[in-house]
Amino acid sequence: MLLDLIPESAQKAGLGALMKGAGKVTRWLPIPQPTLLVGPDASIRLGQSIAGFGHQKLLIVTDKVLVQLGLHRGLTGELAKAGVAFALFDEITPDAPIPLIERGIQCFQENDCDAIVAIGGGSSIDASKAIALAISNPGKRLRQLAGYFKGLHGPVPIYAVPTTAGTGSEVTVAAVVADPERQSKLVIVDTRMVPRMAALDPVLMAGLPPAVTAATGVDALTHAVEAFIGRWASPQTDSLALAAAGMIFKNLPTAYSTGTDLQAREQMALASTFAGMAFTRANVGYVHAIAHQFGGRYHTPHGLANAIVLPHVLRFSAPAIEDRLALLTEKTGKDVAGLSRTQRAQAFLDAVDALLHTLNIPRHLQALRKEDIPSLARAALKEAHTGYPVPRYMTQSQCEALIRSLLPLEAEKPAAAKAKPTKAGAAPKAARKATTKKGAATAAPKRAAAKKAS
Numbered sequence: 001m002l003l004d005l006i007p008e009s010a011q012k013a014g015l016g017a018l019m020k021g022a023g024k025v026t027r028w029l030p031i032p033q034p035t036l037l038v039g040p041d042a043s044i045r046l047g048q049s050i051a052g053f054g055h056q057k058l059l060i061v062t063d064k065v066l067v068q069l070g071l072h073r074g075l076t077g078e079l080a081k082a083g084v085a086f087a088l089f090d091e092i093t094p095d096a097p098i099p100l101i102e103r104g105i106q107c108f109q110e111n112d113c114d115a116i117v118a119i120g121g122g123s124s125i126d127a128s129k130a131i132a133l134a135i136s137n138p139g140k141r142l143r144q145l146a147g148y149f150k151g152l153h154g155p156v157p158i159y160a161v162p163t164t165a166g167t168g169s170e171v172t173v174a175a176v177v178a179d180p181e182r183q184s185k186l187v188i189v190d191t192r193m194v195p196r197m198a199a200l201d202p203v204l205m206a207g208l209p210p211a212v213t214a215a216t217g218v219d220a221l222t223h224a225v226e227a228f229i230g231r232w233a234s235p236q237t238d239s240l241a242l243a244a245a246g247m248i249f250k251n252l253p254t255a256y257s258t259g260t261d262l263q264a265r266e267q268m269a270l271a272s273t274f275a276g277m278a279f280t281r282a283n284v285g286y287v288h289a290i291a292h293q294f295g296g297r298y299h300t301p302h303g304l305a306n307a308i309v310l311p312h313v314l315r316f317s318a319p320a321i322e323d324r325l326a327l328l329t330e331k332t333g334k335d336v337a338g339l340s341r342t343q344r345a346q347a348f349l350d351a352v353d354a355l356l357h358t359l360n361i362p363r364h365l366q367a368l369r370k371e372d373i374p375s376l377a378r379a380a381l382k383e384a385h386t387g388y389p390v391p392r393y394m395t396q397s398q399c400e401a402l403i404r405s406l407l408p409l410e411a412e413k414p415a416a417a418k419a420k421p422t423k424a425g426a427a428p429k430a431a432r433k434a435t436t437k438k439g440a441a442t443a444a445p446k447r448a449a450a451k452k453a454s
Contacts, residue, residue, distance in 0.1 A: 031173060031191050031280060034160070037199045038270065040262060043119075043161045046199035047078030050117065050159055058086040059113040061104060061128045062120045063093065071163060071204050072119050087111035092120060095185070095295055095302065096127040097178040098142050104131045115157040118195070121216070122167025122176075122302065125160050129175035129193040132156045142177060146186035154192035163204045165255070165268035166216025166303050168223055168276020170198035176292070176302075184296040184379065200273060202265035210256050214359035215303035217252040217268060221245060221355075222306040223275035225314070227282035228328060229321045231389035240278040246331035247271035249351070253358055286313045286394065289384035290403065293376045298367035307361045311352050312402050318345060320392035325349070365406045373403050 037045050050058070058079065062072055067090045079086055089107045091100055108116070108131060118128035132155030133145055145151055160170040169175075175188045208216075224244040227237050248271045254264040290313070291305035318325060326344035329336050332351040336344050356363075377399035384390055394402070 029191065029281075032194045033277070034171060034195045034198045036273065037197065037201075039266065040201065040203050041074065042199035042201040043204060044074040044078055044201075046159065046161060046197060047075035048082075049197060050075075050115075051079055051082030051084050053115075053157075055084060055115045055157070057111060057113045058084065059104075059108045059111065059116045059131075060086050060088045060090075061092060061116055061118045061131065062088070062090050062124055064090050066090075066120050066124075066163060069207065074201075075117065075119065075161060075199075086117075087113060092124045092127050094121075094123050095176075095178040095299060096123045096130075097180045098186075099180075101127055101130050101134070101142060101177055104128075105134050108135055113156075115159070117159045117161070119161040119163065121162065121164040122169045125162060125167065125169035125195070126175040126177065128158055128160070129155065129169075130177050130188055132158050133175075133188060133190060133193060142188075143179070143186060145188050146177075148189045149191075150188070151190055151192075155190070158193065158195040160195040160198040161201065161204065162198065162269070162272070164208060164212065164216040165205060165265070165272040166219035168220065168272045168279070170195055170200075171273055171276040172280045174280075178296065178299075182296075185292045198273075200266065200269040202262045202269060205255075205265045205269065206260050206262065208259060210259065211360070212303075213256050213259060213268075214252075214361060215301060215307055216272075217248060217255065217303075218307035218310065218356065218359065218361065219303035220268070220272040220275045221248045221252075221352075222287050222310050223279040223284065224248065224271075225310070225328065226284040226287055227275065227278035229317060229324045229391050230282050230285050231391060232282045233324075234282065237278040237282040240274045241282070242327070242331055244271040244275035244278065245328055247274070249332045249355065252355070256359055283388055285388045285390040286316075286380070286384050286399075289380040289388060290376070290399075292383060293379050294365060294368070296379075297372060297376065298365070300365065300367060304361070305365070307356060307359075308363070308365055308406060311349065311356065312405060314349055314352065316394065316398070316402060317390070317392045318349065321345075324391075363406075364408050366408050368403070368407050370404075370407065373400050376403055 060072060060076065066072060076086060089104050091103060093100065104127060116128045116132050118125040130142060133151045134142060136153040136155050137151040162170050171194060173189055173191045173194055175193060177186050179186050224241040227233065228241040247267050251264040251267040254261050255268050287306055287309045290309050291302060294300040294305040295302050322341055322345040325348045326341045329344045329348040332348060334347055334351060336347060377396055381394060381396060381399055
């Protein structure tokens with residue numbers, strides 16, 4: 001890439017100035033905020049509120065697992081009591097792809113709906129935003145809506161009930177949709193896509209598996225951290241990001257180990273929302289740029305991809321953001337008295353590593369392939385350098401090196417180490433068998449953990 005040929009100082013002068021100018025615009029951009037209902041049974045109260053808004057028919061956008069668990073019944077029960085009609089579209093999958101969104105659009109039209117209620121994780125809410133905007137702009141296909149403010153008309157009304165504490169999509173201006181044909185993701189941005197109301201109901205999150213709780217929780221932490229260290233940060237976004245980071249470090253381990261703790265769940269839901277508000281204005285950075293490529297190429301869950309990438313990007317960015325990392329350290333619960341700024345910054349990096357270890361986040365991406373690294377890096381840098389206010393710029397070679405460090409351990413071994421021994425240097429048969437058994441015993445739980453986390 002061209003950046004490999006440009007000194008870092010020149011990169012900062014060019015791209016940095018451009019992003020700084022764009023940041024001034026976003027700081028004053030009017031972004032609506034939804035009315036938030038918080039606490040146990042908030043989803044039921046949302047149903048009661050929506051029932052009085054005069055909608056003719058609602059489309060409930062969710063997934064089959066959530067429907068099987070009956071997590072939608074509190075809200076839909078209130079709609080039924082009030083005589084408000086609704087249709088159910090329960091086909092949402094993680095990283096909902098374009099063909100699925102198109103089926104949702106068709107379902108909305110066939111049922112003559114006039115508003116959408118999203119119930120589920122970030123995929124359900126993002127899919128709802130995309131459906132809502134596409135419905136109001138029938139002359140444009142989804143790819144044509146990708147980018148900033150590509151829709152002439154605002155979306156139909158959207159209401160949201162997040163069932164994970166991570167994406168913050170209930171308060172953001174963006175929708176991320178998978179494009180399987182191009183093995184990438186497209187991002188639709190429009191301030192009018194922010195839901196009108198949202199319910200943060202910890203009861204609906206109590207049954208989340210620990211691995212999902214961990215990945216989505218670190219997703220929220222990533223939003224807070226990238227909003228805080230980026231060039232578009234402001235006093236408003238800083239206060240939200242710092243509050244979110246403190247709440248996550250305090251409550252995520254509890255939500256992970258004791259999923260039924262409603263107080264921890266509620267605090268995580270609020271932290272996710274605060275982080276969402278922060279990055280809506282301050283934006284994100286390289287963690288998201290790289291994670292989006294993993295999601296598009298390997299279908300890696302977004303929260304997990306962010307969690308794997310986060311510590312590596314922080315270490316790369318650290319020389320340019322020591323002061324910001326030092327401030328974040330105060331939100332981890334660590335005693336920083338007497339530490340220098342550099343030591344405080346390192347303490348935050350250590351706190352992130354310790355949190356990821358507690359949550360059993362894998363250190364490597366099992367799906368990653370060596371031959372994909374150059375194209376993944378190019379796509380990540382293109383995304384970051386054209387839209388994200390990163391604090392320190394990467395070159396192609398630096399990005400490749402970072403991604404290469406995420407290769408599965410087996411892929412990192414030199415070819416000679418993988419080669420079978422010759423007859424002259426062969427180990428005794430019994431020793432070879434013992435080594436094989438030991439390797440299998442070690443690898444099995446790693447594969448199981450990786451599968452569980454994904």
